[in-house]
Amino acid sequence: QVQLQESGPGLVKPSQTLSLTCTVSGGSISSGGYYWSWIRQHPGKGLEWIGYIYYSGSTYYNPSLKSRVTISVDTSKNQFSLKLSSVTAADTAVYYCARVNVNYGSGSSPVDYWGQGTLVTVSS
Amino acid sequence: QSVLTQPPSVSGAPGQRVTISCTGSSSNIGAGYDVHWYQQLPGTAPKLLIYGNSNRPSGVPDRFSGSKSGTSASLAITGLQAEDEADYYCQSYDSSLSGSGVVFGGGTKLTVL
Numbered sequence: 001q002v003q004l005q006e007s008g009p010g011l012v013k014p015s016q017t018l019s020l021t022c023t024v025s026g027g028s029i030s031s032g033g034y035y036w037s038w039i040r041q042h043p044g045k046g047l048e049w050i051g052y053i054y055y056s057g058s059t060y061y062n063p064s065l066k067s068r069v070t071i072s073v074d075t076s077k078n079q080f081s082l083k084l085s086s087v088t089a090a091d092t093a094v095y096y097c098a099r100v101n102v103n104y105g106s107g108s109s110p111v112d113y114w115g116q117g118t119l120v121t122v123s124s
Numbered sequence: 125q126s127v128l129t130q131p132p133s134v135s136g137a138p139g140q141r142v143t144i145s146c147t148g149s150s151s152n153i154g155a156g157y158d159v160h161w162y163q164q165l166p167g168t169a170p171k172l173l174i175y176g177n178s179n180r181p182s183g184v185p186d187r188f189s190g191s192k193s194g195t196s197a198s199l200a201i202t203g204l205q206a207e208d209e210a211d212y213y214c215q216s217y218d219s220s221l222s223g224s225g226v227v228f229g230g231g232t233k234l235t236v237l
Contacts, residue, residue, distance in 0.1 A: 037226075045231075046126060046213065046228055046229070046230045046231040047162075047170065047213055047215075047228040047231070048228070049225060049226035049227070049228065051225075052226075060225060061225070062223075062225050062226075063222060063223025063224075063225065064223075066223075096169055096170075100226075101175075104158075104175045104176055104179075107155075107156065107157045107158065107217055108157035108158040108159070108160070108215070108216045108217035108226075109158075109217075110158075110160035110172055110175040110176070110215070111160075111162070111170070111172060111215070112172050112175070112181070114169040114170055114171070115169065116168075116169055117169050
């Protein structure tokens with residue numbers, strides 16, 4: 001059973017960089033067929049895709065966040081990470097790491113495993 | 125404003141059937157991209173409910189079903205139970221000129237009366 005666990009600061013100051021790491025267990029990030037993703041949910045709101053990365057390092061970002069987002073992967077640690085720069089209060093949200101299964105779906109792949117989520121608050 | 129449009133809320137009595145719509149456009153659902161559905165119980169992460177328009181992952185009751193036609197998709201829940209009270213999200217892929225990527229609906233809150 002694949003498990004994902006987010007870790008990182010729960011409080012970030014405005015203008016700083018939000019950094020989160022997702023540790024994957026029960027499966028290898030290096031196995032093909034999956035994209036490793038970050039998704040966020042503003043308090044009381046819907047889901048917003050941030051971006052994802054393949055184990056090879058290829059990345060795909062939400063166009064609306066692309067200028068501020070960097071997703072990286074460390075296959076030796078079975079982890080992938082998110083950096084979101086120049087944060088404001090509007091970036092306060094629950095951040096989920098997740099696995100996108102490209103073996104399912106035609107051109108559009110589902111998220112089949114989610115982390116429990118971590119609340120990140122942007123405040124001074 | 126979400127790329128995929130869902131009704132903010134739906135409700136039904138136990139045992140009834142409810143449907144949740146997900147309306148897109150020619151750059152996402154209408155372009156042939158599959159639709160997936162998620163159930164999010166209060167305080168928990170979303171859970172995959174339907175993938176590839178109409179397929180259920182192992183463990184999801186057959187009371188849940190999905191369909192897709194044209195630029196829209198629907199999630200149907202039959203034999204409504206109290207434990208079905210949750211938020212439901214549709215997801216697809218969008219390839220518009222302004223950029224492409226994963227898109228979600230705004231979510232629908234299901235209330236079991």
